[in-house]
Amino acid sequence: MDNSFFNRLLPKEKKFFPLLKKISDVLIATSEIMIDCVQCENHQSVVEYYKKIKEKEHEGDFLSNKVFDELNKTFITPFDREDIHDLANKLDDVVDGINSCAKRIMLYNPKKLPEDASKLAKLINKSAISIGKAIAELDVLKKKPAMIKEYCRELHDIEHEADDVYENFIINLFENEKDGIEIIKLKEIVSELEKITDIEEHVGKIIQTIIVKYS
Amino acid sequence: MDNSFFNRLLPKEKKFFPLLKKISDVLIATSEIMIDCVQCENHQSVVEYYKKIKEKEHEGDFLSNKVFDELNKTFITPFDREDIHDLANKLDDVVDGINSCAKRIMLYNPKKLPEDASKLAKLINKSAISIGKAIAELDVLKKKPAMIKEYCRELHDIEHEADDVYENFIINLFENEKDGIEIIKLKEIVSELEKITDIEEHVGKIIQTIIVKYS
Amino acid sequence: MDNSFFNRLLPKEKKFFPLLKKISDVLIATSEIMIDCVQCENHQSVVEYYKKIKEKEHEGDFLSNKVFDELNKTFITPFDREDIHDLANKLDDVVDGINSCAKRIMLYNPKKLPEDASKLAKLINKSAISIGKAIAELDVLKKKPAMIKEYCRELHDIEHEADDVYENFIINLFENEKDGIEIIKLKEIVSELEKITDIEEHVGKIIQTIIVKYS
Numbered sequence: 001m002d003n004s005f006f007n008r009l010l011p012k013e014k015k016f017f018p019l020l021k022k023i024s025d026v027l028i029a030t031s032e033i034m035i036d037c038v039q040c041e042n043h044q045s046v047v048e049y050y051k052k053i054k055e056k057e058h059e060g061d062f063l064s065n066k067v068f069d070e071l072n073k074t075f076i077t078p079f080d081r082e083d084i085h086d087l088a089n090k091l092d093d094v095v096d097g098i099n100s101c102a103k104r105i106m107l108y109n110p111k112k113l114p115e116d117a118s119k120l121a122k123l124i125n126k127s128a129i130s131i132g133k134a135i136a137e138l139d140v141l142k143k144k145p146a147m148i149k150e151y152c153r154e155l156h157d158i159e160h161e162a163d164d165v166y167e168n169f170i171i172n173l174f175e176n177e178k179d180g181i182e183i184i185k186l187k188e189i190v191s192e193l194e195k196i197t198d199i200e201e202h203v204g205k206i207i208q209t210i211i212v213k214y215s
Numbered sequence: 216m217d218n219s220f221f222n223r224l225l226p227k228e229k230k231f232f233p234l235l236k237k238i239s240d241v242l243i244a245t246s247e248i249m250i251d252c253v254q255c256e257n258h259q260s261v262v263e264y265y266k267k268i269k270e271k272e273h274e275g276d277f278l279s280n281k282v283f284d285e286l287n288k289t290f291i292t293p294f295d296r297e298d299i300h301d302l303a304n305k306l307d308d309v310v311d312g313i314n315s316c317a318k319r320i321m322l323y324n325p326k327k328l329p330e331d332a333s334k335l336a337k338l339i340n341k342s343a344i345s346i347g348k349a350i351a352e353l354d355v356l357k358k359k360p361a362m363i364k365e366y367c368r369e370l371h372d373i374e375h376e377a378d379d380v381y382e383n384f385i386i387n388l389f390e391n392e393k394d395g396i397e398i399i400k401l402k403e404i405v406s407e408l409e410k411i412t413d414i415e416e417h418v419g420k421i422i423q424t425i426i427v428k429y430s
Numbered sequence: 431m432d433n434s435f436f437n438r439l440l441p442k443e444k445k446f447f448p449l450l451k452k453i454s455d456v457l458i459a460t461s462e463i464m465i466d467c468v469q470c471e472n473h474q475s476v477v478e479y480y481k482k483i484k485e486k487e488h489e490g491d492f493l494s495n496k497v498f499d500e501l502n503k504t505f506i507t508p509f510d511r512e513d514i515h516d517l518a519n520k521l522d523d524v525v526d527g528i529n530s531c532a533k534r535i536m537l538y539n540p541k542k543l544p545e546d547a548s549k550l551a552k553l554i555n556k557s558a559i560s561i562g563k564a565i566a567e568l569d570v571l572k573k574k575p576a577m578i579k580e581y582c583r584e585l586h587d588i589e590h591e592a593d594d595v596y597e598n599f600i601i602n603l604f605e606n607e608k609d610g611i612e613i614i615k616l617k618e619i620v621s622e623l624e625k626i627t628d629i630e631e632h633v634g635k636i637i638q639t640i641i642v643k644y645s
Contacts, residue, residue, distance in 0.1 A: 072642045107600045170322045180395035180610035184617075187399075212287045385537045395610035402614075427502045 015070055016084050017139060023063045023091045024132040029097050030056040032123040037102050038117040038193070041110055050102045060095040064088045083210050090203045091131070097199055098124065101192040108185040117171040120193040123162045127200035130154040134207050145211050155204035162197035166190060230285055231299050238278045238306045239347040245271040245313050247342040252317050253332040253408070258324055265317045271403060275310040279303045298425050305418045306346070312341065312414055316407040323400040329385040333410035338377045340413035345369040349422050360426050370419035377412035381405060445500055446514050453493045453521045454562040460486040460528050461555040467532050468547040468623070474540055480532045487529040493494060494522040515638050520633045521561070527629055528554065529580035537617040546599040552622035553592045559631035560584040564637050572630040575641050592627035596620060 030053055037049035037051055067088040071081050105113070136164035169190050177183050226427055252264035282303040286296050319327070349366035352359055384405050394396050460483055467479035497518040501511050535543070564581035567574055597621050607613050 068639075069642070072639065103597075107597055108604060167318075167322055174323060174396070174400070178396075180399070180607075181604070181613060183396060183399065184610070185604070186614065209283075209287070212284075382533075382537055388610070389538060389615070393611075395614070398611060398614065424498075426504070427499075 001187040010205065013076075016067060019063055019067050019070070020084075020087060020091070020092065020138070021081050021132075021137055023060055023067075023088060023095075024128070024135045026060045026063065027091060027095050028057055028125070028128045028132050030095050031121070034098050034102060035118070035121045035125055038113050038121045041112065043106075046102075046106050046109075050106045051188070053099050053102045057095050057099040060092050064092040066201040077116040083206070083213070087203070087206050087210070090199065090206055091145065094128070094131075094196060094199045094203065097192065097196040101189065101196065101209045104189055104192060108189060110189065111182060114172075114186065116172075117158060117190055117193060119165045120162055120197070123158050123165070124193065124196050124200065126157050127158045127197055130158070131200060131203050131207075134204065138207070138210070148207060148211055152204035152208050159197045159201040162194050230289075231282060234278055234282050234285070235299075235302060235306070235353070236347075238275055238282075238303060238310075239343070239350045240305060241271055241275045241278065242310050243340070243343045243347050245275070245310050246336070246343040249317060250336045250340055252320065252334070253336045255326050256285070256327065259322075261317075261321050261324075264384050265321045267374065268314050268317045272310050275307050279307040285320055285336040298428070300420050302418070302425070305414065305421055309343070309346075309411060309414045310419065311412040312407065316404065316411065319404055319407060323404060325400040327395060328404065329384060329401065331387075332378050332405055332408060334380050335377055335405065335412070337407065338373050338380070339411050339415065342370050342373045342412055345373070346387075346415060346418050346422075349419065353422070353425070363422060367419035367423050370416045374412045374416040376381055377409050381409040432640065445504075446497060449493055449497050449500070449507065450514070450517060450521070450565055450568070451562075453490055453518060454558070454565045456486055456490045456493065457521060458492070458555070458558045458562050460525050461551070461558040462467075464528050464532060465548070465551045465555055467535065468543050468551045471542065473536075476532075476539075479523070480536045483529050483532045487525050490522050490525040492561055494518045497526065512645070513636070514577075517633070517636050517640070520629065524561075524626060524629045524633065527576055527622065527626040531626065534619055534622060537563065538619065540615040541558050541612060542603070542621065543619065544599060546595050546602075547623060549595050550592055550627070553588050553595070554626050557585050557588045557627055558593065560588070561630060561633050561637075564634065568637070568640070578637060578641055581639050582634035585631045589627045589631040592624050596624040623627050 031051050033049055033056065035047060037053065040046050040049060067084065071085055130151045134148050137148045137151070170187070173183060173186060177186065241391055247269065248267050252261060252268065255261050255264060257404060276412045282299065286300055345366045349363050352366070385402070388401060394399065463479055463482050463486070467476060467483065468474050470479060497514065501515055560581045564578050567578045567581070600617070603613060603616060607616065
């Protein structure tokens with residue numbers, strides 16, 4: 001136990017944990033707004049949702065920059081530094097991905113987003129919640145590697161589910177949509193949604209690496 | 216000689232070499248199936264080829280995960296760790312790229328793939344064979360840096376050849392294909408084929424870095 | 431001062447600084463050619479501009495390979511090695527991005543590039559100049575962290591400006607261009623221009639990391 005990840009580094013690394021937790025909270029909140037955004041059929045409301053997501057993205061940036069600043073100021077081993085840096089960075093990539101996708105929806109203004117977009121936004125949110133739980137378990141007092149592995153497995157399963165939704169969407173799109181411009185718009189938006197679940201799965205892989213090294 | 220890459224680390228690193236060789240074998244086998252896949256005009260057969268490629272991709276994943284697990288368990292210097300990790304990772308990226316491209320062909324179901332797709336699949340296979348030879352030369356007993364450099368040069372040349380094929384394809388596509396939806400499909404598929412040769416060249420760069428450091 | 435980045439490492443690292451400066455000079459020259467390239471309406475001249483840019487890209491490759499070779503030969507700490515490697519690599523990515531975009535313009539041969547393409551090329555050049563100034567300040571004798579931070583802030587601001595130009599372009603494109611094939615061509619070209627300013631901002635982030643660590 002004394003050799004576990006955050007314990008071993010305490011109190012020096014104590015400051016990183018709450019920051020990572022906060023970034024995952026920002027991610028969950030952002031993914032919730034995204035569900036509303038893809039289901040919304042009114043362009044003005046899409047613009048509003050995008051603005052809210054953008055604010056969240058700024059919060060995420062602020063927090064991950066704080067992590068990077070602290071890392072540069074704190075003397076820790078290159079390995080620990082790299083792990084914390086990767087985790088903060090990849091969490092930020094998820095929030096950035098959601099922001100970029102919401103912006104695309106606003107700019108492209110497609111006629112109507114398919115039901116599959118809504119399914120994907122819900123999967124992104126589901127993964128965000130699993131990430132939040134996994135990071136909470138990295139906490140000093142309640143760390144349970146078995147639980148963390150389970151959350152990371154969930155991220156893997158959700159990513160596969162998102163793959164299936166995307167495949168189904170593409171087959172339907174090319175079969176049924178005859179407007180080339182609408183195809184361009186919808187394909188890019190839905191593909192970007194699917195890729196967000198890939199990044200979320202990647203977050204899980206980084207957390208698992210930490211678990212393997214320090215448990 | 217005692218200071219050479221695998222020698223110096225033996226017997227600790229002996230276990231990594233056969234795994235890397237196995238991944239390169241998986242890559243060669245996958246690239247062979249891809250040649251058949253892009254030449255096939257029957258959608259049901261494309262689905263079958265994709266399934267075979269997917270199986271290979273799972274094999275590749277299994278092997279590279281084994282490398283990562285071993286790396287996390289083995290005490291070696293960060294530098295060696297990083298090199299082996301990068302090599303396994305990038306080899307896996309090539310197999311993933313082929314898998315992703317085969318899936319796209321299956322999902323997009325274009326009317327007909329151009330001859331250039333077939334040329335690119337053959338170049339991917341040719342690079343895969345060069346990678347296999349370079350990795351075989353990394354072996355303890357028969358390591359010959361000059362040979363390895365030659366194989367890496369081949370990867371570079373093949374990538375340039377693939378660039379030319381792609382350029383020729385794009386010019387023809389925009390000049391002759393008037394169906395916007397078919398343009399979207401073909402451009403993405405052929406572009407993805409070309410990018411696989413980029414990743415294969417990158418594998419060569421990682422191998423060269425290893426040679427520079429440890430020879 | 432004796433503990434500052436290049437001082438501390440002198441004379442061992444003295445050789446890296448002039449190389450990095452040369453790469454930034456190549457970048458500035460490349461970005462200047464790009465301004466002419468996007469404003470040119472004659473296809474044969476576009477081909478000529480592309481050839482000039484390609485030569486610059488080879489120069490950049492040659493210089494960054496020299497940095498990598500020197501890094502592999504020079505004994506320095508992993509951290510310094512990583513920073514110099516990242517900086518040379520990312521500078522090279524900017525030049526590659528410009529080269530790739532010029533090639534795309536040549537291959538796609540769109541009817542006419544919009545005014546926004548020209549605005550973006552000028553922003554790319556403006557960022558290249560700020561990068562050149564920041565790298566000049568990393569120099570041993572005249573290093574001024576406050577100035578460097580200012581140049582990096584400029585890169586950030588220019589990237590935001592480029593975002594706005596791109597957004598405006600996309601809205602206009604989907605509203606006014608009814609030719610699906612032209613949409614595909616223009617969207618890819620202009621999107622690639624915008625992404626170059628992202629990479630330039632990233633160069634600024636790497637420089638800032640160096641400043642934080644070594645000042």
